[in-house]
Amino acid sequence: MSWDVLIAGGGNAALCAAIAAAKDGARVLVAEAAPRAWRGGNTRHTRNCRIAHDEGNGILTGPYPVDEFMDDLMRVTKGRTDEELATLTLEKSKELWDFLEDQGVRFQPSLGGTLSLGRTNAFFLGGGRSMLNALYRTAEDAGVEVRYDTRVAALDIEDGFFKGATLERDWQNGGPEREEVTARAFVAAAGGFEANIDWLKEAWGDAAENFLIRGTPYNTGGVLRQLLDAGVQQVGEPDQCHAVAIDGRAPKFDGGIVTRLDCVPFGIVLNAEAQRFYDEGEDFWPKRYAIWGRLVAAQPEQVGHVLIDAKSINLFMPSVFPPERADTIEELAGKIGLDPAATRATVDAFNAACVPGMFDHAAHDDCRTEGLDPPKSHWARPIDTPPFYAYSLRPGITFTYMGVRVNADARMVMEDGSVSPNLFAAGEIMAGNVLGQGYLAGIGMTIGSVFGRIAGERAAAYVSN
Amino acid sequence: MSRIDLPSLASAAQDEVARQMSICNACRYCEGLCAVFPAMELRRVFEGPDTDYLANLCHNCGACYYDCQYAPPHEFAVNVPQALAELREESYARYAWPGFMAPVFERNGVWIALAAGLSVALFILGFALWSDPGALTASGNFYAVMPHNAMVAVFAPAFLFPLVAIALSLVRFWRLTGPTPGLTFAALRQATRDAATLRYLDGGGMGCMTQSERPDTWRRRFHHLTFYGFLLCFASTSSGTIMHYVLDWPAPYAWWTPPKLFGVPGGLGLVIGAAGLIWYDRARDGRLRPAKQTGMGAAFTWTLLALGATGLALYWLRETPAMGVLLAVHLGTVFAFFITMPYGKFVHGLYRYAALVRHAYEQKRAHP
Numbered sequence: 001m002s003w004d005v006l007i008a009g010g011g012n013a014a015l016c017a018a019i020a021a022a023k024d025g026a027r028v029l030v031a032e033a034a035p036r037a038w039r040g041g042n043t044r045h046t047r048n049c050r051i052a053h054d055e056g057n058g059i060l061t062g063p064y065p066v067d068e069f070m071d072d073l074m075r076v077t078k079g080r081t082d083e084e085l086a087t088l089t090l091e092k093s094k095e096l097w098d099f100l101e102d103q104g105v106r107f108q109p110s111l112g113g114t115l116s117l118g119r120t121n122a123f124f125l126g127g128g129r130s131m132l133n134a135l136y137r138t139a140e141d142a143g144v145e146v147r148y149d150t151r152v153a154a155l156d157i158e159d160g161f162f163k164g165a166t167l168e169r170d171w172q173n174g175g176p177e178r179e180e181v182t183a184r185a186f187v188a189a190a191g192g193f194e195a196n197i198d199w200l201k202e203a204w205g206d207a208a209e210n211f212l213i214r215g216t217p218y219n220t221g222g223v224l225r226q227l228l229d230a231g232v233q234q235v236g237e238p239d240q241c242h243a244v245a246i247d248g249r250a251p252k253f254d255g256g257i258v259t260r261l262d263c264v265p266f267g268i269v270l271n272a273e274a275q276r277f278y279d280e281g282e283d284f285w286p287k288r289y290a291i292w293g294r295l296v297a298a299q300p301e302q303v304g305h306v307l308i309d310a311k312s313i314n315l316f317m318p319s320v321f322p323p324e325r326a327d328t329i330e331e332l333a334g335k336i337g338l339d340p341a342a343t344r345a346t347v348d349a350f351n352a353a354c355v356p357g358m359f360d361h362a363a364h365d366d367c368r369t370e371g372l373d374p375p376k377s378h379w380a381r382p383i384d385t386p387p388f389y390a391y392s393l394r395p396g397i398t399f400t401y402m403g404v405r406v407n408a409d410a411r412m413v414m415e416d417g418s419v420s421p422n423l424f425a426a427g428e429i430m431a432g433n434v435l436g437q438g439y440l441a442g443i444g445m446t447i448g449s450v451f452g453r454i455a456g457e458r459a460a461a462y463v464s465n
Numbered sequence: 466m467s468r469i470d471l472p473s474l475a476s477a478a479q480d481e482v483a484r485q486m487s488i489c490n491a492c493r494y495c496e497g498l499c500a501v502f503p504a505m506e507l508r509r510v511f512e513g514p515d516t517d518y519l520a521n522l523c524h525n526c527g528a529c530y531y532d533c534q535y536a537p538p539h540e541f542a543v544n545v546p547q548a549l550a551e552l553r554e555e556s557y558a559r560y561a562w563p564g565f566m567a568p569v570f571e572r573n574g575v576w577i578a579l580a581a582g583l584s585v586a587l588f589i590l591g592f593a594l595w596s597d598p599g600a601l602t603a604s605g606n607f608y609a610v611m612p613h614n615a616m617v618a619v620f621a622p623a624f625l626f627p628l629v630a631i632a633l634s635l636v637r638f639w640r641l642t643g644p645t646p647g648l649t650f651a652a653l654r655q656a657t658r659d660a661a662t663l664r665y666l667d668g669g670g671m672g673c674m675t676q677s678e679r680p681d682t683w684r685r686r687f688h689h690l691t692f693y694g695f696l697l698c699f700a701s702t703s704s705g706t707i708m709h710y711v712l713d714w715p716a717p718y719a720w721w722t723p724p725k726l727f728g729v730p731g732g733l734g735l736v737i738g739a740a741g742l743i744w745y746d747r748a749r750d751g752r753l754r755p756a757k758q759t760g761m762g763a764a765f766t767w768t769l770l771a772l773g774a775t776g777l778a779l780y781w782l783r784e785t786p787a788m789g790v791l792l793a794v795h796l797g798t799v800f801a802f803f804i805t806m807p808y809g810k811f812v813h814g815l816y817r818y819a820a821l822v823r824h825a826y827e828q829k830r831a832h833p
Contacts, residue, residue, distance in 0.1 A: 045534050047494050112496060112503075125497045125671070126495055126528060126669060128494070129494075129533065130671075133532070137678070254534075256534050256535070257534075258541075260491075314509065318491050
């Protein structure tokens with residue numbers, strides 16, 4: 001079969017590209033590696049996208065100018081971004097509300113417990129899967145053909161020119177059905193490689209065995225590997241990713257949002273040796289959420305244990321798994337596999353170092369430790385009121401940043417610096433162009449929608465010439 | 466009224482709802498879809514009565530199932546519409562008065578169909594035996610077939626008993642889901658508005674998703690036709706009663722009188738609405754229904770359709786010899802509708818309204 005545009009992937013970026021290309025007249029084939037019930041990669045777990053806007057609109061409060069967005073991006077990436085592409089992303093993010101609404105996506109005010117994002121992030125009514133359903137409906141109505149259970153097994157690329165691909169249908173069941181397809185342009189929107197533990201181990205060593213993958217198990221980086229092998233320039237480092245500390249009992253894949261834990265600032269975090277290792281009260285949790293994945297990844301066995309007491313149990317969003325609970329610290333330590341005496345000693349040292357203050361979880365309060373290393377700067381209250389609770393923490397990988405380099409047309413840049421005429425990329429597979437490190441809530445979806453749209457439009461324009 | 470410590474007897478359906486709600490409460494993506502999720506967010510644990518309340522707050526629009534990242538085949542297996550539908554049907558039995566009637570909810574469709582069939586047969590038989598055989602085929606005058614006083618003697622208790630039974634059930638439901646100090650008329654007003662507009666039968670604005678992930682508004686439209694058709698029919702009967710007793714103006718009534726002006730459009734609404742719901746529900750996604758089929762919904766919709774259809778038939782064919790039999794069929798249907806009212810899907814509207822009042826009350830207190 002011959003198509004105008006072949007798109008690998010089935011999430012936000014892929015669908016935005018498919019819709020944009022189809023509406024510009026291209027015949028589009030989407031190859032989604034996952035079965036229909038699991039379609040959409042990590043988009044199914046998202047809930048919002050960060051968009052710049054000059055004034056509030058009734059759901060989004062207040063303005064969020066591009067300059068402020070850029071400051072936020074520079075702060076988290078510490079300058080590791082392609083400034084031209086970053087500026088383009090943020091400028092184009094202003095159009096996303098209307099663009100997505102035109103595709104049937106609906107928005108809602110920021111969710112309970114996420115008020116800090118009400119100004120900057122547009123929340124999808126019903127979450128990311130609802131948003132995806134709207135995009136799929138629109139794409140189908142625009143004539144896009146979607147094949148599920150179908151992966152791009154091989155790419156035929158000659159000197160940076162895309163000629164065709166081998167698709168494998170039903171590839172998860174022994175003998176896949178192969179099909180050679182030709183297309184005049186290719187959009188890679190197949191996500192990162194975070195679900196490929198072996199690849200993660202190349203960057204992280206054996207520690208990666210203990211990582212939990214918060215999203216789809218289908219992001220194994222197959223398309224990314226083929227593109228790099230075909231001479232496309234790599235962007236970003238393999239160990240850079242959005243990694244948070246999540247509940248250690250989460251499923252290996254696809255645990256999504258419900259496995260996050262917001263209790264760290266209210267307690268202390270111990271490693272497997274019952275020692276503290278970082279300032280739990282350094283800042284508000286949303287600002288520190290994204291560093292704890294790496295912190296826990298660096299600890300023995302890649303595990304942490306948050307200890308809190310009865311004073312704090314209702315101060316954070318409920319989590320999906322109930323905590324371990326005990327009436328004494330020693331009993332609690334036994335339940336979570338820590339040495340009771342060592343745990344007791346760490347808790348005692350922490351309690352003794354707490355300076356009396358006015359506890360206020362909504363402000364940088366004056367409850368801190370003195371003479372403790374590492375210190376706890378805020379919200380430090382002695383852990384002395386039973387029952388005591390413990391949650392285990394593990395690194396939860398949301399998505400990886402290493403990908404293919406693109407230019408402002410979403411065209412891939414080859415190792416020799418030349419630009420491919422008909423290879424495009426959007427979404428996680430090229431997020432590293434903008435996000436060299438760190439993370440800003442909702443920016444993954446912003447990059448996906450902006451570059452998906454650009455890729456679809458440019459591919460359609462290329463095809464019609 | 467017997468006192469049962471319901472909270473200590475959480476059923477499997479309640480446990481399942483509590484399990485799913487603890488997942489939803491950590492996610493909250495569906496917060497904007499309907500009332501269930503904001504109500505859930507006010508709780509951290511879900512006791513039996515909490516789950517019964519949430520179950521009756523759900524309008525089964527289906528949107529949260531298609532929107533859910535944890536829906537099956539995900540191992541968390543979250544299917545809120547189905548879990549709440551199952552619990553909802555179970556809760557009707559839990560609060561039913563008198564308690565010994567609770568088992569009829571188990572195979573509700575069969576029970577309602579039997580009651581309706583028997584009632585109709587009895588009316589035909591009764592008419593044939595007790596009235597002048599000539600009157601049965603004579604056209605025009607209902608009271609020649611069944612004297613007005615006999616109608617009242619049969620229907621007054623058949624109407625009053627269900628009212629008492631439903632009121633007592635509702636009180637049990639209301640009390641078990643917790644005290645509401647400071648409840649005001651504002652909450653009642655809000656709940657009435659939400660019920661009258663079926664605010665929560667629209668997937669948060671996109672429409673219901675009861676057939677697929679493509680939203681539509683048909684279910685809501687048919688429900689409106691059915692509900693307002695039913696109210697008009699009720700207004701028709703009430704106005705007839707007033708004309709008979711207060712104005713001393715016995716039937717038959719001309720087409721321009723209130724009983725007809727309410728009754729004809731009411732009957733049409735009931736027929737089109739109920740038929741529409743039956744037609745629409747044939748393509749309903751089975752995953753949104755309770756796994757255990759009681760036939761409750763279908764039996765109720767069919768009864769409503771029969772009510773409207775026999776009423777309209779009577780209106781158009783009263784001047785023909787079919788009148789006597791039609792009257793028996795219509796009165797039999799009405800009779801069956803009344804006596805089964807407290808023990809079938811009819812109660813969904815009342816429990817849901819009560820849940821909406823509680824929701825309006827809770828939200829006002831939580832977010833003044």
